[in-house]
Amino acid sequence: MNIQDFVRLLRARWVTVLVTLIVTVLGAVAVTLLTTPLYQASTRLFVSTSAGTSLAETYQGNRFSQERVISYTELLTGETLAQRTVDKLGLEMSAEQLRDEITATAKTDSVLIDVHVLDSSPVRASDIANALSDQFVLMARELETPEDGARPDARVVVEQRASVPDRPVVPKTMRNIGVGIALGILFGLGLAVLRDLLDNTVKSRESLEELAGAGLVGTIPLDKDRRKQPAISFDSDNTAIAESFLKLRTNLQFLAVDNPPRVIVIASSMPSEGKSTTAINIALALAEAEHNVLLVDGDMRRPMLHNYLDVVGSVGFSTVLSGAATLSDVLQKSRYPGLSVLSAGAVPPNPSELLGSQAAKKLIAEMRSQFDYVVMDSSPLLAVTDAAILAAGADGVLIIARFGQTKRDQISHAVGILKNVDASLLGAVLTMTPPRGDGSYSYSYSYYGANDGSKRQSSDAKESVKDSEATNDVVASEAGRHKGNLDN
Ligand SMILES: Nc1ncnc2c1ncn2[C@@H]1O[C@H](COP(=O)(O)OP(=O)(O)O)[C@@H](O)[C@H]1O
Ligand SMILES: [Mg+2]
Numbered sequence: 001m002n003i004q005d006f007v008r009l010l011r012a013r014w015v016t017v018l019v020t021l022i023v024t025v026l027g028a029v030a031v032t033l034l035t036t037p038l039y040q041a042s043t044r045l046f047v048s049t050s051a052g053t054s055l056a057e058t059y060q061g062n063r064f065s066q067e068r069v070i071s072y073t074e075l076l077t078g079e080t081l082a083q084r085t086v087d088k089l090g091l092e093m094s095a096e097q098l099r100d101e102i103t104a105t106a107k108t109d110s111v112l113i114d115v116h117v118l119d120s121s122p123v124r125a126s127d128i129a130n131a132l133s134d135q136f137v138l139m140a141r142e143l144e145t146p147e148d149g150a151r152p153d154a155r156v157v158v159e160q161r162a163s164v165p166d167r168p169v170v171p172k173t174m175r176n177i178g179v180g181i182a183l184g185i186l187f188g189l190g191l192a193v194l195r196d197l198l199d200n201t202v203k204s205r206e207s208l209e210e211l212a213g214a215g216l217v218g219t220i221p222l223d224k225d226r227r228k229q230p231a232i233s234f235d236s237d238n239t240a241i242a243e244s245f246l247k248l249r250t251n252l253q254f255l256a257v258d259n260p261p262r263v264i265v266i267a268s269s270m271p272s273e274g275k276s277t278t279a280i281n282i283a284l285a286l287a288e289a290e291h292n293v294l295l296v297d298g299d300m301r302r303p304m305l306h307n308y309l310d311v312v313g314s315v316g317f318s319t320v321l322s323g324a325a326t327l328s329d330v331l332q333k334s335r336y337p338g339l340s341v342l343s344a345g346a347v348p349p350n351p352s353e354l355l356g357s358q359a360a361k362k363l364i365a366e367m368r369s370q371f372d373y374v375v376m377d378s379s380p381l382l383a384v385t386d387a388a389i390l391a392a393g394a395d396g397v398l399i400i401a402r403f404g405q406t407k408r409d410q411i412s413h414a415v416g417i418l419k420n421v422d423a424s425l426l427g428a429v430l431t432m433t434p435p436r437g438d439g440s441y442s443y444s445y446s447y448y449g450a451n452d453g454s455k456r457q458s459s460d461a462k463e464s465v466k467d468s469e470a471t472n473d474v475v476a477s478e479a480g481r482h483k484g485n486l487d488n
Helices: 003-034 055-076 079-089 095-101 122-144 173-198 205-212 240-254 275-288 305-309 317-321 351-355 358-370 386-393 408-420 465-487
Strands: 039-049 102-106 112-119 154-160 216-221 263-268 293-297 339-342 373-377 396-402 425-433
Touching (some): 003 173, 039 055, 039 122, 055 079, 055 112, 055 122, 055 154, 079 095, 095 102, 095 112, 095 122, 112 122, 205 396, 205 408, 205 425, 216 240, 240 275, 240 425, 263 275, 263 408, 275 293, 275 305, 275 339, 275 373, 275 396, 275 425, 293 305, 293 358, 305 339, 317 351, 317 358, 351 358, 351 386, 358 373, 386 408, 396 408, 408 425
Parallel strands (some): 216 425, 263 373, 263 396, 293 339, 293 373, 396 425
Antiparallel strands (some): 039 112, 102 112
16 A cells, blocks of 8 residues: 555544544553552662771771662562551551552662652542551561661661652543543554445446446536425536536447447446436436437336436336327427437336236337437346346446445446347446545546546546547547456
């Protein structure tokens, strides 16, 4: 992974990192709040031996003290002294419990011993530290006094007494939060990388083109307004999504220029990938260019177009196929100029059979003769065979993949199904891509930036018409070549 990949990953998954960070920092705060505050009181003991008169004796005495210091630190944390301190102060704890609160440390080559007492009460901490030190002074005297009652060999004095600590040493709020932040960033990044590694959805033009084995002819951005109103009003709307459909239209018109596809099926592997919405807007974009367009709801299982476009849904495709009406009886004018709609009609028990019938072939031929373009919505390819049947009888298919949702193997599978029925794959469309500058994967929105297909460069939405036409030519020839491959 290089720096660019990392930046891309961060931009795409900053939410994961942020959420993990917030959780760990909150965890650190919770730990801090739940920790009983502990206060530390400290005393310092000085160990001396009866000084000799000569230099050699003094030196020896010093060494003797240093050796003592080591043993004293053990005694300071020992059971006996703890018990004496408990008795002295009348503490409501056992000697064992008190021992846990005491630490004694001495630096090498030093005759000083630092005694620390950690307790939940600041006053008790200092009381214990002082009482313990006093008791130790007595204890050392007892131990060091020879039996004959001569002067003790070593002496301990409390060099520094404990005062009442004014703030707790535990919890260490700043340190806990610091650790929380560090762990949060670490875990967050780890999680982001992990999620990225486990992500097998389609997220880039390159991977979609590779999986589909066809050029990308459109990239449709996510546009929340489409949930309420799937149809774009191309005469008044110049948002990014409208722009993207106009580009798609241009690309479509350049596909296979010698034999331009006029009956086009919009297919995808799974439900909710934007087939119906895309079909409507491709049809509208074509109608906007003064073409006479028919939009057909070929999804007889879960027809949506009549809802999306506010037309009658009960009569349509299936009605004509069953022989109960003629095409002209059930064709409806939409409220958009140049766009007629054929609803799916009542849901039949055998959609695949109906769509594969001779009647369907004839009906599609009839549609083709009456309209410049016939755009067909369809059922998910991986769910039922309907879309494959429609695709086989059409001039071409556009395969839709939804950004970050459609899985790579679903695309491959769907394309395999289309190949099996010898459908002509016109190209792929990536839908619901994150709007630009939205902390999303920064992938290029252009189609082919340079004449050399491998040297792609990103284009701007506002590129000049001339430019976009030149680019589209390349798309056309690419897709045309691909179509040739399929036909072989
Ligand atoms: N470009 C888009 N931006 C935002 N939402 C979209 C877009 N395309 C489709 N949707 C929404 O996604 C959902 C599924 O779309 P739909 O066209 O019905 O998919 P399909 O026909 O594949 O089941 C719908 O709620 C629709 O409004
Ligand atoms: Mg649909």
